[in-house]
Amino acid sequence: MKQILITIAIAGVLVSCKNTSENKKDADDSAVVETVENSTDQVETNYVPIDSDEALIAASLMAAPEASRDGCTIIGYNMAGDFVTLREGGNEFIVLADDPKKSGFNAACYHKSLEPFMARGRELRAEGKTGPEIFDIREEEAKSGKLDMGKPGSTLHIYYGESDLYNPKTNEVEGAQYRYVVYLPFATAESTGLPEKPVGPNHPWIMNPGTHRAHIMISPLPDKNKN
Known part of the structure; x- marks a missing residue:
């Protein structure tokens, strides 16, 4: 029984880490896209x-x-x-x-x-x-x-x-x-x-x-x- 509880606890930690990593990646990707879009908006043609x-x-x-x-x-x-x-x-x-x-x-x-x-x-x-x-x-x-x-x-x-x-x-x-x-x-x-x-x-x-x-x-x- 103790071994089963330990296994469940470890699995929970791994899932939590994976979700945190994916959320961070999504946040990083969003930041990159936002930066690119902002940079594009700031480009001006000098007529x-x-x-x-x-x-x-x-x-x-x-x-x-x-x-x-x-x-x-x-x-x-x-x-x-x-x-x-x-x-x-x-x-x-x-x-x-x-x-x-x-x-x-x-x-x-x-x-x-x-x-x-x-x-x-x-x-x-x-x-x-x-x-x-x-x-x-x-x-x-x-x-x-x-x-x-x-x-x-x-x-x-x-x-x-x-x-x-x-x-x-x-x-x-x-x-x-x-x-x-x-x-x-x-x-x-x-x-x-x-x-x-x-x-x-x-x-x-x-x-x-x-x-x-x-x-x-x-x-x-x-x-x-x-x-």
Whole structure:
């Protein structure tokens, strides 16, 4: 009987030690997780103003496909307010840099075959023409063959946001998003099978159908992981 009582007592001690050890391990694991989570919460991105041509170029290049950024030609207003070629390039893309004098951020990257169309718009805008006037003039010139509209399917990539702050480590602009435009002059809903209005998030649709400026609009939803 005495031996049985001793055996029971020893077993109780062992179980108690095991439970204490497991509880301590659980507590240690929880502390590690909490520490990691707290450390993650404390990580902040240091966004800064775009205050140099170098920063302007780096941020504007985010509009271009990543694999093509090294070879893009970059044009636009520099920090001094002059419209210049900020960098010569040799591939199929032209980047139109953000205008430092305007609020927010808006850079674009387009296929070089669209340059006559884009340049004509800038020219007319410099003459003081309004948006509707520019549309009508280019519509007439495109229909007559005077204005080269580029290769059907040429794409415009837009990188835009309300902020003009960027991260020097990644060149990303705070809160910026992407939008894509695929030009198909004089295309319609019937010729493409696309709706004339978006039917849901991320859904492509055709804008300005039947005109020189007909294009497919694609507006991806923001990446929540970057917020």
